[in-house]
Amino acid sequence: MTRRAEEIAAKIETFIRDVIVPYEGDDRRDRHGPSDTLVADMREKARAAGVLTPHILADGSHLTQRETAIVLQKTGLSPLGPLACNTQAPDEGNMYLLGKVGTAEQKARFLDPLVKGEARSAFFMTEPAEEGGAGSDPSMMQTTCRLDGNHWVINGRKKFITGAEGARVGIVMARSDDGACMFLVDLPDPAIRTVRVIDTIDSSMPGGHALIDIVDLRVPADQMLGASGEGFQYAQIRLSPARLSHCMRWTGLATRAHEIAVDYANRRMAFGKPLIDHEGVGFMLAENLIDLKQAELMIDWCAGILDTGSLGTAESSMAKVAVSDALFRIVDRCVQVMGGNGVSQDTIVEQAFREIRAFRIYDGPTEVHKWSLAKKIRRDWKTATA
Incomplete structure (x- = not known):
């Protein structure tokens, strides 16, 4: 690991623990996520501390x-750290x-x-499954775009669009005669209408996850991202690293949940000794250490593949499956170790459980990634035996 990364990471850890953790009790949150005023306050602190958008350098x-x-x-x-430091999804992937x-x-x-932390963004790809729209299979995309003079006209419906409420930058995917396309749009726009913000298990994203109608949205031709028909290629450029970024952030949260559970198990007495001295509890915490280390190693391995310039689609799928399942085991054990306190909101362990459970679904559920890997195994076998 480079010295510069270690120095940045150490600076961020101090900032998160000393400045952001106290915000976890702030009441400027609802069931869909933190308010934009809370995000703005935290980002001002991050900017002053020199840890805003730390993954993108000054040049x-x-x-x-x-x-x-x-x-x-x-x-x-x-849970508030990525928002404070401007490393949260979907902004980090969109950047x-x-x-x-x-x-x-x-x-x-x-x-x-976005880099300056002055705006949030939304990525409009997923569509309602109940209407046969695109989800894990983007080829099912029903949102259409057609060229009208020097504008593209877009119509369709999107679902689970994270952060659409309050976002200023949108990336909209639609299907032309050439194939999938991506468009950059200024938000809000009257042609992009929030039907409702969906109540979901997680609550860390400002604006929540919205159901959106797009009705005759006119986008200037020079706001198409890349070329018509190449949207799926661009989606892979975004999604492979984005899956890994999720693994990175949630590994941090699982680490914190483990710290809280360890502290509880060492302080809580039961049957004449600390909880950690009971094998049933101590072994769960030992398993947490193993899962955390395996998650870190998997992330580092996949990151190394991406750094070679490869898209790393198969590797990011493996990392997404292995890390999301490992982190869920960790937070599940933390809840169990803490008993009633684990399911209360007295600590962030309960939220960590909810957020990481959701992580096993978004950016492709575990089963879709396994299916994709199985297809690769089949292709590789055919090549090897041809």
Whole structure:
């Protein structure tokens, strides 16, 4: 690991523990997530501390994926940490995509406010499953776009769009005659209408997850991201690192939940001795250590693959499956160790359980990634035996 990444990570850890953890009791939150005023307050503190958008350097270059791993893990030590430091989804993934695909003009208009932490963004891809729309299979996309003069006209419905409420930058996926396309849009726009914000198990994302109707949205042609028909290719540029970034952040939160459970198990007495001295509890915490280390190693391995310039689709699928399942085992054990306190909101362990449970579904549920890997195994076998 590089010295610069270690120094950034250490600075972030101090900031999260000393400045952001006290915000966890702030009442500027509802069941859908923190308010934008709370986010703005925390980002001002992060800006003053020099830890805002730490994965993007002053010259616009990015840390390597391996460096990003330890930095994002530290921001994840609090559910509010990624928001404070501007490393949260979907913004972090959208910044990465724009940095790779956007034109100079698009970067100046849409990327710069995101990097500065002055705006939030939303990624409009998923559609209602009950209407046969795109989810884990983006080829089922029903949202359409057609060229009308020097504008594209977009119509469709999107679902589970994270952070759409309050976002200023949108990336909208739609299908043209050429195939999938991506468009950059200014938000809010009267043609993009929130039907409702859906009540979900998690509550760490500002704006929650919305059901959206897009009705005759007109987007200037120069706001198409890349070329018509290449949207799925761009989605992979975004999604492979984004899956790994989720693993990084939630590993930080699972680490914090484990710390809380360890402290509880050492202080809580039962049957004449601390809980940790009972094998049933001590062994669960030992298993946590094993899962945490395996998660860190898997993240580091996959990050190294991405740093070679490979898309790393199979590797990111493996990491998503292994890490999300390991982290869920960790937080589940933390809840169990803490008993009634584990299911209360007196600590962040209960929220960590909810957030990481949701993580096993978004950015592709475990079963879809396993199915994709099985297809690769089949292809590789055919190649090897041809």
